[in-house]
Amino acid sequence: MTRATFPGGVHPPETKWTAETDIRPLPLPPRLVVPMAQNLGAPAVPTVERGQAVARGEPIGKPDGFISAAVHAPSSGTVTGIERVIDAATGRTTAAVVIETDGKDRPHASLPQEPRPWQSLDGDAIRQAVADAGVVGMGGATFPTHVKLTPPKGKAIDTVLANGAECEPYLTCDYRVMLAEADKIVTGLRLCMRATGAARGIVGIEDNKPRAVEAMRRAVAGADDLDVRVFPTKYPQGAEKQLILACLGREVPTGGLPADAGVVVQNVQTACAIAEACVRGQPLIERVLTVSGDAARAPGNFRVRIGTPLAALLAEAQVQEGYEALILGGPMMGKAQFTADLAVTKGTSGLLVFRRAAVYEGGPCIRCGACVRHCPSWLNPSRLSILGESFLAGNLDAVDTAMEFGLMDCILCGACAYVCPSRRRMVHLIEMLRGERRKALERRRERERAQAAGIQREVEKVAD
C-alpha cells in the first residue's frame, strides 16, 4: 500500500455524514434551467428557440471554439425561453435554456441504441465522442475533457490518473460512484489511456475510503497496467498537482499543465461520463452530487439531471427554512451563494446548507508560520496576504512583489486560511491580487497597442 503524499496540507474534520447513503435518483423536476456556461472557456451558444420541442440528449448548445463544450437537453419537453441566469461558479450572468419537462423522458433519435465495444475506438474517435457528449471535468474545474485528452504536441503522456481522492469534507458523491460504478470508471480510464497513448492508469483514493479502494481493486484485478493507490487523508490531496506529486513524485512545472509532467488527471465521475459517451453514446446530462450540511435533515447523494433547480434538491434533502449559508461545492473551495435560485451544472459536486454562515473577522498576521508549513504549493501565504492588504492601502507595486512570491503558483485551496489563527482572508486577498495582475497585463497590452498605432500614424504622416 503506497502511503506517499505531498508536503503540506491540512486535515479538517471529515464530516462525511452521507458516506453510507446510497445514490438516489431525484424525480424529474417540472422545469430545467440549463446554463450555457458550464465549462471553463467559452460558453456554449444556444441552438434551440422558444417553443421548440426537445428530446433527452438533444444538443441545445453548440461549443463556441475549441475550449468549449456542447450542452444537451437533460430531458424531453418544451423550451419555454432563453433566460439570463447567474452562473454560480463565476457570479456572472449567462444564457440558459429553460425546458418544461413532459415527464416522458423521450430519448433523442440520434442516441445509439446498442452499446459499442470501447476497444473498437481509436484516439480521434474517443475525442470526438467525448466532445459530442459535452463532457467536462466534473470535480469542479469543468475543463472541457476532449481538450484534456488532446496531448499538446511534443508532450508524451505516460500515465492517466483517475482522481477518487475526494478530499473535501462533507462530499461523498465520488465515493458512492466508486462503489456503484467501479467497472465504468475503469472503462473510462482505459479510454483516456487509449486517447492519450498512456501506458499506465492509476486510481488515486484517500485512505478514509477503504471500501472504495476495495471496489476499485476488484475492478482493476488482473490488469498489469492499472493500479489503485491509497493516500493519507489530507486536504488538498485531490488537487491535480498535489495528486501527481503524491502518485508519481513528479512536479508540474510552474505555469505548466499536468501534461508537462506526462500525466492526465480525470475525476472518477468524469471517467464514468467518458465511458458513457464512448460506449453508449450518452451525452453528459446528469451527475451525482452530495447534499449535506447541518440544515439538511435528510442529507444524501443524489443522481440529478443537469439544470435541476436547487430548490428541488433542498426539498428532497428536507432543508429547513432559515439556513444562513448555501455553498455549491465542498466547504473548503465551494462558492457561497446569495440565492437558491440556481441550477445544477456539470461541475456541481455538492450542495451544502448550514444554519450559521461562516463569516470570519480577520486580525493582523501574528507570523505564526502555520500557513507556510501547511501550504501545498510551498508558498508564503502570510506574505501574499500582507501584500494584498498593502495593495488595498495604495501600494500598487505590491502586485509585482507578489509575483516574486509565487502569486500565480497558488492553487487557491484555502489551507492557509483554514489554519490561520488570526482568521485572515488569505484566499480572498490572493485572488484579488491575481485579478489586479490580470488588469495590469491588459492595461500594458492596451498601452502597447496604442503606442504601435501612434507609431503607425507617424509613419503614415511622414510617408504623406
Place this chain on the structure above:
Amino acid sequence: MVGHWPHLRGRDTTARIMWSVAAALAPAAVFAGYVFGCRAYLHIGLAVATAVGAEAVITYLRFHRRSRDGVKATWWRRSGMTIGDGSAVVTGLLVAFCLPAQARWFVPVVAAGVAIAIAKQAFGGLGCNIWNPALVGRAFVHVSFPTDMNPAAYPVLTGHHFLGNVGTAVGGMAGGADAVTGASPMAMAKSIATQGYADVDVLKVLTEGHGRGLWDMFVGTVGGDLGETSALLLLVGAAYLIYKGWIRWQVPLAYLGTVAAGALLLPLYLAGGEGGAESAAWQPILLAMPDAALRFVLWHLLGGGLMLGALYMATDMVTSPLTNKGLWIFGAGCGVLTILFRLYSHAYPEGVCYSILLMNTAVPLIDRWTRPRIFGHKR
C-alpha cells in the same frame, strides 16, 4: 450572509494561543511568590496591569469608532480595544518575569509601558513589532535603572570568596525573600568562566556540586529574576505549548543545544576575562572530569534567563522566522550570542535578553534566506 471560501476554519485562534501562553506561564508566576515573597506578585500585577492598560488606551485611540456605521456592534467591538486577545497579558507577564524582586515598584510599570507603547504599538501593534516587546521593556529599564536590575545589588560576594556564601544562597532560599543573599547562579558561572578554573573551590563546586545546587536551579529555589528561576515549571508549560504546536520546538532545541555546546567547547579555544584567565585549565577538566564539565554545562542551561528566554521569548511568533529552517538558524544564532555574552562580556553576566533582541533584528534577513522553494519552481 456570504463569506469567501474556505468556509471551514481550524480551531486555533490568536486569543486561544495567547491565553494558553499566559496559562503556561502561570505556574512559574505562582512559584515566584513562593521564592521571592509577595513582592513578586506586586511586580507581576503592576506589569500586567500596565501592559493591559497601555494596550487598551492605545488601541482605543487607534481604532475606536464613534458611530455604529450601520454595523451591529457592541460597545466593546466599537471601542477597537484588542486586550481580549491576551497578547498584552503575555507581554506583562514576561516583563515581570525578567525583573528582580527587589526592584523599586515603578520599574515594572516603566518596563511594561515601554514594552507595549513603544516596542509594540508604535510599530503597528500585534504582529508588526520587530523586537520582542517584553525584552525591549527589560532592556530599557536595564539601562535606566541599573541598580534595580542587578541581582548582585543584594549583599554580594566578590572575587573568589563567593563560594562561602553559596550555601546561604542555596540553603536559605526556600525560606523566602528575606533569605536571599548571594549572587545569582549566572554571576557565579560568569566568575568561573572569567576567573579561570584553577581555583580549587570552584573545581569543588563543579565536581561535587554544592549542596543541592543544580537541583535547586532546576526546581527554581535560587536567586535571579522573578520568573526565570524554575526551569522545571517553565519546561512543563512549554511542553504543553509545544504539544499544541504553538511554540516551535526547533527554537529552544537549537538555542539550548548551541549554548550547551558553546559552554563545553568554547573555553578550550578562547580565554576569557580579566586577569589572564587560562583556557588551558579547561582542557584537563574536560578530559579528566567529564562530570564537572557536565555540571558546568547544566549550570549554564539552568542558570539565568536562558530557559525563560529559549522557551518563551525566542519562540515569540511575531519576532521569530516563519520557516522551520529559519527557526533553526534563529535559535542557533541566539545560542551563539548568549554564550559569547556569558563567557566573554566584561560588564554583563547575562546575555539572553540582548542575544534575542539582536536575532530579532536579523529575522527579515533569515526569512529571506530560507524562503521555501515554490512548487514547480527550480531552486
